[in-house]
Amino acid sequence: MNVAGGTRAAVRRALAALAGVVLAAAALAGCGSQQGAAGPRFDLSLNPSPVWQPVGIRLLALPPGQQVTIRASLRPGGLWSSQAVYAVPADGVVDLARDAPLEAPFTGADGMGLFWTMRSSTGEAATSDVTWGGASFSVDLQATVAGRLVAETRVQRTGLSVAAPSRAVFDDGITGDYFEPTSAAEGVRPGVIVFDGTDPGEPTGVLVSATLAALGFPTLDLSTYGSAGAVDPLRSLPAERFLSALSWLRGRPGVDDQRIFTFGTSRGAQLALWAASAYPGTVYGAIAPGGTTGLICPSPVPSPAVTVGGDWVPCTTGTHDPAPAAVLDLQRIPGPVVLGCAGRDEELANGCAWLDAAARKRPAREGDAYLTAPDATHLFYLPPYTPLLLPPAPAAQPTERAREALWADILTALTAPSSVPGH
Template sequence: MVLGALLTAVVLVLTACSGDQPEPVPGPAIVATPADGSFAPLELRVTGLSPGAQVTLTATTLVDDVRYTSEADFSADADGSIDLSTTAPTSGSWSTADPMGPFWSMTGSSRRPPLSVFDEPYDVDLAVTDPAGTDLARLTTTRPGTAPGVETRPVADGGFVGAYVVPADDGGAPLPAALVLGGSEGGLESATTTARWIAGLGYPALAVAYFDEPGQPTELENVPVEPVLAALQWLHEQAEVEPDALFAFGVSRGGELALWLAAQHPELVAGAFAPVGSGYLVCGYPDDGVPAWTLGGQPLSPACVRAADGEPPAASAVDVAAIAGPVVLACGTDDELWPSCSFMDDIVRRRGAAPTIAVPGDGASHYVAVAPGVPGFDQDLPVEVRSATHVVRRAFWDAAADVFASAADDQ
């Protein structure tokens, strides 16, 4: 009887003591959650820090036996948290509130072209450390890549030089598609990279070279557009392609040709994407005393824009108002190659009420058409310019994905 009473008293004491214990405080943690947008963006937060704590967030990946890394310093808020969507670093590899900052700002040097290195999935190690270098939290996250599983097929027998890229899973039904044109760098590589990104979104794309490939002009001078028109017809005939939802997608100098295709061939082209592109036909490069483009051996327009022109000649204008379908644009105010934002504003003005998406690029560079989240590109530009450019990339590619998705829904 006495023993039972003693045991009951011990249990009551232990229960009372345990009830007085505070809940354990979670330690620091890195929390990554999927976000809406193209190319699988993440929301990123650091929790469980002391209010006002000074910490460093690093990201590291190993691709092609090359180490890519980024680093930025932060101050925790009054709740001991850091939300990268709303909080800019105090210093580091990027300068804006950007949850994808740790990823795209990683720098390294692969043997492959930087824009193709991250097509396939790769792991990124995230770490938070205190000023003494002590680890506070770690997380490994797998990035899906910008073009996982897509298939690239060279095309050389259709009267043009191209690369046809199809998504990993096309579902068997015809899909919206894009004919892709690169810029003044020439060749096929940059257009193929962009085509792979479009296929990574789930849509077939045909990259086309218009100069600097075998059998083509070596400069952007007197370039015949007939091969591009042949490529457009070829793409229309592919089983994966919905012919009523075929878009022209041109970057920089390819942008003016994409707009021209959409304006002149509405029966073949449903709309145009022209990031950092011109709404006028610009003269040749490097010789601006000759036209860049010809059709039937004649200049594509009676006049073309020279670098010294104060105002573009009216006869060089592409009739952008004639494009009934969507036109998607983007620019950079820190574009050192040409005045892409002036070009964009002019296209918007001349489009009037026609469906146009224009992404402004305050502080951004010429390279706004790179897929968001891709590390290792434009590493020599100032941090502020790279950061502003990534903001435009996200907005441009989100708009592009929406246009493709809307076209698919309409079929």
């Protein structure tokens, strides 16, 4: 999320407070009358499961030819729920990832559809990334046939605060939060610098950084414009601040100093691309969805987007013209580039034109991913599987689909074999 001053500190405290919360695995319940393993029952692929990954859900031993209603509910301060109706096939097994529902707030087979379509009984929007990412929570599943409860279970979702604890960084002229994976992966891993504080009011840095660390990648959530996330009135990034962050991250244990990625979304996307193209000897790849592929001067008063030694780096005035000359020199980036755009982006209406201009300048190489999501909205770059800041229907499902596809592309880029010679 985009954290400034006290907000950043409050979120960090909230995540720390949640760090010890790991829900114990729930025993899978049988049918409502406790008939045991012989009767209808839920089968989960993993329980507890991490909030940043899908969980497989099946219903077994159902009466063939009937319809079953599956309801999901949880209570993080209020009742949230979703439900879908399925036809029971001849084998008596309903697999949420395989079977399309007869009635549901989503279309087609979707193993996590009951999770990201959850809505509050009071109409409250899902806006808290602590609730829907940092915290562990449990989802109750109930199955009914002809109005009778036949099976129930509890799906426990482990929050990011457990797998990706953070610590504040005030060192070498930089301010931010460092998320170090707790997984016992062997060898060094790519490190990521996330540009935070670039777009007030939208969650970017903390949620993205925690998710990256949970996936196994050491991540520095850099306060882009200064101490404690305070936004510089000119919204200019001194290159020296980024270079200090780069040096700091490369020195962390377990970080592959030959494979550092920059990560920026929305207004931070251009900074991620600029940093990777400006320092190809020390930055390996860039992940930059939801923004321009050229450096845009902040407005309404023209000022530099980036300075080097106090001097302006050339930038374009306005986002209206994604001409080739305005696109950054992405060919210089040695490793993978992940770009994405939303066709219904309410913040950057021509985002896909900027992506197309970049693709003409740097045709996709092996490892690159250029995702176009025609019906998605601006926040398609948030992690999937929860209702966090999803738009209303009909844009919710394509935005969720774009989130799933984008994060699969991100993971592919970060786990791809290095293209650095001899490395």
